[in-house]
Amino acid sequence: MRRQPLAPDTLDATDRALLNRLQDGFPLTSHPFAEIGAEMDLAEDDVINRVSRLRELGAITRFGPFLDAAAMGGAFCLCAIAVPSDRFDEVMTLVNAHPEVAHNYERVHRLNMWFVLACDQPSQINKVADRIEAETGLTVLRFPKLKEFFIGFRVTA
Amino acid sequence: MSIDATDRKILAATQAGLPLVAAPYAEVAGWLGLDEAEVISRLDAMLSRGVIRRIAVAPNHYALGVVANGMSVWDVDDTHAETLGAQVGALDFVSHCYLRPRAxxxxxxxxxxxxHGTDRNAVETHRTAVRDLLGDACRSDDILYSSRILKKTGMRLSEGA
Structure with missing residues (x-):
């Protein structure tokens, strides 16, 4: 995934308006690009070509259905470990070796390793976390979500 | 909440992205041997059941210059935590917002x-805004900036399982 900002003149005002509009949702109709075009006074082809270009430029990371993995029966848990600095690489290797570790970040804090466990069954979460504790000799703090607040995040393009 | 094998095929076919053609749902239907109306009605049903949160674009916030982020954490009075959490989650610079157990x-x-913000100063400004919103209900807070991505495979749906 592109992690560098695009040059400021890469997107024109219409591209930006389109990016903002498409964050709000995409019609579930036979000709959704035409519908977006009608709202924005653009031709269907123009909408499709602009979205293609935005995707090629890396301005869009995904375009399609966003799944609620928990609603499909998975289980997730944010976990954290305070890793001694001289053991960081060793512990990282042990943690990352578990396929249930979906992502893992180093953060600037005494609790310096934060990762998400993603399992098919809720009962597996504690098993995997216990195994990581046994392998590393370090406490794995577990922060399952109690409540999620949906999500006003929009990037203004 | 469950999905059947046909739902799963539709999700697996579209999780890398909808095809950029005039009739994308008809195109997906053609790949799977379904008809367009069934693809649309199944997607619609999964939206109403919450299996699909939304069908939309995810902008690459790095490409758009929103390159700084921090995990802000707050000790909020339990009696107000749900109400205030909903208000924090609705802010447009907050991408994820959760209540979790203390340890x-x-x-x-x-x-x-x-x-999220264009630089760390912007993130700190947002943090001040959250602090103002929480007011006296918040006893202490911190922010954890990421220094390295150690692993990122994300959640992928397998077609079979």
């Missing part, structure tokens, strides 16, 4: 909110 004594924080 005392190591970790007093129960509200987690990921803050």
């Amino acid at each position: 005392l004594p190591d970790w007093p924080y129960n509200l987690f909110a990921m803050l």
Whole structure:
């Protein structure tokens, strides 16, 4: 995934308006690009070509259905470990070796390793976390979500 | 909440992205041997059941210059945490917002909110805005900036399972 900002003149005002509009949702109709075009006074082809270009430029990371993995029966848990600095690489290797570790970040804090466990069954979460504790000799703090607040995040393009 | 094998095929076919053609749902239907109306009605049903949160674009916030982020964490009075959490989650610079259990004594924080901005100053400005919103209900807070991505495979749906 592109992690560098695009040059400021890469997107024109219409591209930006389109990016903002498409964050709000995409019609579930036979000709959704035409519908977006009608709202924005653009031709269907123009909408499709602009979205293609935005995707090629890396301005869009995904375009399609966003799944609620928990609603499909998975289980997730944010976990954290305070890793001694001289053991960081060793512990990282042990943690990352578990396929249930979906992502893992180093953060600037005494609790310096934060990762998400993603399992098919809720009962597996504690098993995997216990195994990581046994392998590393370090406490794995577990922060399952109690409540999620949906999500006003929009990037203004 | 469950999905059947046909739902799963539709999700697997579209999770890398909808095809950029005039009739994308008809195109997906053609790949799977379904008709367009069934693809649309199944997607619609999964939206209403919450299996699909939305059908939309995810902008690459790095490409758009929103390159700084921090995990802000807050010790919020339990009696107000749900109400205030909903208000924090609705802010447009907050991408994820959760209530989680504390891990005392190591970790007093129960509200987690990921803050995004064009630089770290912008993130700190957002943090001040959250602090103002929480007011006296918040006893202490911290922010954890990421220094390295150690692993990122994300969640992928297998076609079979």
